[in-house]
Amino acid sequence: MKYGFIKVATAIPEVKIADTKFNLEAIEKQIVLAEGQGVEIIVFPEFCITGYTCQDLFRQQLLLDDSEHAMMMLLDFTRQLDIITIVGIPVCVGPLLLNCAAVVQHGKIIGIVPKTYLPNYAEFYEKRWFASARDLCPTQIHYAGQTILVTPARQIFRTDDGVKFGIEICEDVWAPIPPSNALTLAGVEIMFNLSASTEQIGKHHYLESLLAQQSARTISAYVYSSCGFGESSQDVVFGGNAFIYENGTQIAQAERFSLDPQLVIGEVDIEKLRTERRSNTTFVNAQKDMYVDPIGGVLPEKKYINCLPKENLEREFTLTRKINPQPFIQSSDMEDACEEVFNIQVMGLAKRLLHTNCQKVVLGVSGGLDSTLALLVCVRAFDKLKFDRKGILGVTMPGFGTSDRTHKNAIELMEELGVDIKEIDIAPSVIQHLKDIDHDIDVHDSTYENAQARERTQILMDLANKYGGMVIGTGDLSELALGWCTYNGDHMSMYAVNGSVPKTLVRHLVTYVADISDNEKVAEALRDIVDTPISPELTPADEEGKIQQKTEDFVGPYELNDFFLYYFLRHGFQPSKIYFLATQAFGSKYEGAEIKKWLYNFVSRFFKHQFKRSCLPDGPKVGTVSLSPRGDWRMPSDANSTNWLAEIEQL
Numbered sequence: 049m050k051y052g053f054i055k056v057a058t059a060i061p062e063v064k065i066a067d068t069k070f071n072l073e074a075i076e077k078q079i080v081l082a083e084g085q086g087v088e089i090i091v092f093p094e095f096c097i098t099g100y101t102c103q104d105l106f107r108q109q110l111l112l113d114d115s116e117h118a119m120m121m122l123l124d125f126t127r128q129l130d131i132i133t134i135v136g137i138p139v140c141v142g143p144l145l146l147n148c149a150a151v152v153q154h155g156k157i158i159g160i161v162p163k164t165y166l167p168n169y170a171e172f173y174e175k176r177w178f179a180s181a182r183d184l185c186p187t188q189i190h191y192a193g194q195t196i197l198v199t200p201a202r203q204i205f206r207t208d209d210g211v212k213f214g215i216e217i218c219e220d221v222w223a224p225i226p227p228s229n230a231l232t233l234a235g236v237e238i239m240f241n242l243s244a245s246t247e248q249i250g251k252h253h254y255l256e257s258l259l260a261q262q263s264a265r266t267i268s269a270y271v272y273s274s275c276g277f278g279e280s281s282q283d284v285v286f287g288g289n290a291f292i293y294e295n296g297t298q299i300a301q302a303e304r305f306s307l308d309p310q311l312v313i314g315e316v317d318i319e320k321l322r323t324e325r326r327s328n329t330t331f332v333n334a335q336k337d338m339y340v341d342p343i344g345g346v347l348p349e350k351k352y353i354n355c356l357p358k359e360n361l362e363r364e365f366t367l368t369r370k371i372n373p374q375p376f377i378q379s380s381d382m383e384d385a386c387e388e389v390f391n392i393q394v395m396g397l398a399k400r401l402l403h404t405n406c407q408k409v410v411l412g413v414s415g416g417l418d419s420t421l422a423l424l425v426c427v428r429a430f431d432k433l434k435f436d437r438k439g440i441l442g443v444t445m446p447g448f449g450t451s452d453r454t455h456k457n458a459i460e461l462m463e464e465l466g467v468d469i470k471e472i473d474i475a476p477s478v479i480q481h482l483k484d485i486d487h488d489i490d491v492h493d494s495t496y497e498n499a500q501a502r503e504r505t506q507i508l509m510d511l512a513n514k515y516g517g518m519v520i521g522t523g524d525l526s527e528l529a530l531g532w533c534t535y536n537g538d539h540m541s542m543y544a545v546n547g548s549v550p551k552t553l554v555r556h557l558v559t560y561v562a563d564i565s566d567n568e569k570v571a572e573a574l575r576d577i578v579d580t581p582i583s584p585e586l587t588p589a590d591e592e593g594k595i596q597q598k599t600e601d602f603v604g605p606y607e608l609n610d611f612f613l614y615y616f617l618r619h620g621f622q623p624s625k626i627y628f629l630a631t632q633a634f635g636s637k638y639e640g641a642e643i644k645k646w647l648y649n650f651v652s653r654f655f656k657h658q659f660k661r662s663c664l665p666d667g668p669k670v671g672t673v674s675l676s677p678r679g680d681w682r683m684p685s686d687a688n689s690t691n692w693l694a695e696i697e698q699l
Contacts, residue, residue: 049088049209050365051625052319056238057082057090058271058290060302060310063278065099066111068118072097075135076125078311083131085313086363088207091134091240093275094147094218098138100244101280106138106145106177119150119157119192127155130358132207134215136242141187141198144179148198149215149242151205151353157191159205159353160198163217164227171246171284172219201351202231208357211318212236218243218274221262232266233335234350237321239266243274246284252304255289264296267325269316277307292316295324299369315369323620371633373607375614376550376671386560389553389670390428393545396668397429400543401518407435408517410508412538413442413462414585415454417554418546420461420577422522424561425545427465440467441517443508447474447500449585449597457580461573470511474503497586501537508541518542521665526551528664528675529613530603530650531657532584539660547667548674550613551582551606582606603653604646608638612650617673617681623647623696640699648696655689 059082061074075092082090094100097115105111115137126133132153139148139160147163162181166174186199205213214231221228221241228239239262245255263270269292276288290302292314300314325331372378379385401407409426413419426440442462446455462469478499482489487496505519512519521541523533525548533539546554555578562574587597600606611630615621621629630643661675662685674680 049207049211049318051628052317053315053365053367054089054207054209054211054238054318055085055087055313055315055365055368056269056271056292057085057087057311057313058273058292058302059090059092059312060273060276060288060290060306061092061096062309063093063096063099063275065278065280066102066105067099068097068111068114071099072118072121074309075122075133078309079126079129079131079133081311082313083129086365087131087313089132089134089213089238089240089271091242091271091273092136093273094136094242094244095138096136096242096275099279100136100275100286101282103173104177112138112140112145116192122152123155123157123192123194126152128359129154130360132158132205132355134240134242136217138178139189139191139198141184141189144183145177146181146184146198147174147178147217149217149240151215151355154356154359156356157194157196158355159203160191160196161203161215161217162198162200163220164200165219165223167219167222174219199351201349202227202234203351203353204231204234204236205353205355207355211238213238213240215239216241218245221258221270226262228262228266228268228270232268233331236268237318238269238271238316239263241270241272243272243289244279244286245274245289247287252287252289256291256298259291259293260296260298263293267295267321267328267331269294269318269321271316276310277305295321313368315367319621319625320619327620367632371629373611373633374552375618376553376610376673377556382556383560383563386557389549390425390557390560392668392670393425393549394429394432397425397520397543397545398433400666401429401433401435404518406516406518407439408441408512408515409439409520410441410443410512410515410517411520411522412504412508413444413458414450415444415456415458415461415577416580416585417551417558417577417582418524418527419458419522420574421524421549421554421557422520422545423461423465423467424558426520427467437466438468439517441470441511441515442467443470443472443511445472445474445504445507447478447504447586449583449587449589451585451589453576453580454585457573457577461570461577464567464570464573472507474500474507478503492587497584498534498537500586501534501584505534505537505540512542520545521667522546524549524551524554525673525675526606526610526613528661529617530609530653531660532599532603532653533660535660539664541665544665544667547664547676548669548671550610550671550673552610553671604649605638608634608643608646609650612647613654614673616651616654617675623651623692624699627696627699644696644699648693651689651692651696655687655692658683658687659685 059078149161151158164181168175181200214236272291274289275286279286287304290312292299302310519542521544524546562571565571582599
């Protein structure tokens, strides 16, 4: 395991019904391929040794003997291999014939797991041949040259690295109360399913939904392998489904209806699952219920089974799963996602306006991304409440660094949206203020910059008092994380509609509104705002009147900062893992040294500026990450970043 990842595989081999020798060779080919790619655990379909559709041939002793002999050959084949292999076999236990999964490693059967729920409806008729795990008493059997206990107990397997996994067989996951519920509550992190699922119209999508939901509900990974081409097509067809899910998200899948064998490899982030479980109090509290069977009686005992230590040199770890460089933007349908976020912001503001009996809002509109989004939220909230848009007072406050481009966009946008507009030049009052505090106006330091931000905030607050309105904050989540805001300046408002929206998402939201707008002038202004360099515009423009102060030159690219922010807050990852993921996500776009530089800067600023976040105004939470001191993030303002920065220095 590296960086908290374990490499797993789900395989669909070639199969010939009742030809155990052929099937074994096909299985061995895929084991070799998986082992060569560093896979630690591989799962095959239900009855992969014999074929699932043997029907009454399962009553033939020859088939059962051949299956056992094939298992002996598989044990010999895996003797020198570290990979843990899970295969489907029929096993006789006294008078019972069981549908089982065998866990094999280093030439040994680590454990045998019998199927609990046997389908006996529609095209399935398993009770004709097999007994359930619930019919079984713990029994020692001699099988494939080994003595092994076959038990109905909940079997929890542990790898040498401490990863816990469990097994379900096909119908088990379709049951109202799957065995995986109890197994995951008992500590299992990865569920493997050996299946033989037939194809029907709509069934595939239902299966995807089922596995996604089960992995999400149990905060686990779910690795699924189902029979494919080669099984009998007498009355049904097997399409060959193979999936890897992690907490509701599909990591990888096979090609359906393929004539060729399938091997799907993916990495499961065990560390992410563990941190998610620790932070989810519902999951933690539910663990106490695992001792009571919800349908009556007492659940089978837990049985922990340790897998064998690795004997070979560990291969260099290669991550094959795609890491999204914009983790805040993960939806496959960004239009729907943007509409949802937008509506959350609007509903939050609408409620606050009604609660305070307020029909007037005041906000600074600079022509930048954040103030634009805040303005759009105000407009839609007023429309939803059937308030007059003239109750929105957009104030543009040009200063020393205001560019013609942003000023023009701000005015044109407000005009087209039909809001009330006020322009106040802050330069004279700031000049007077700097003179009052004896600060040289030619020294463009933090005093020079923050004086402008605080002057603007004072103006907005006083205007709100004058008109009986509410100051709407425009700052976003990324700026709050970096402390890129002026304390008691733009840091403060009466309701902060963008407070949990990261910069990368702000850009998407503004673009979305531009795309759906039926006003071409509004759309044109919005697109130009999106294309404008991000800047606080607090230092003078260049000789051509263009923006000289670019935020990303100081704090780093926002796409990197948002990436760091997501994994730092959402999953609590340590800097070395965040760095590794960033190198995977951004590829050659950023050199390792550049990622390291900005990661160091992010962590340093995040700790240093917690005091600003400790007194944030109210604002709606829109995603899984928020920095509200009353919500998701509680941190002392004097916390020390030494250990985090030290780890980054070692990268």
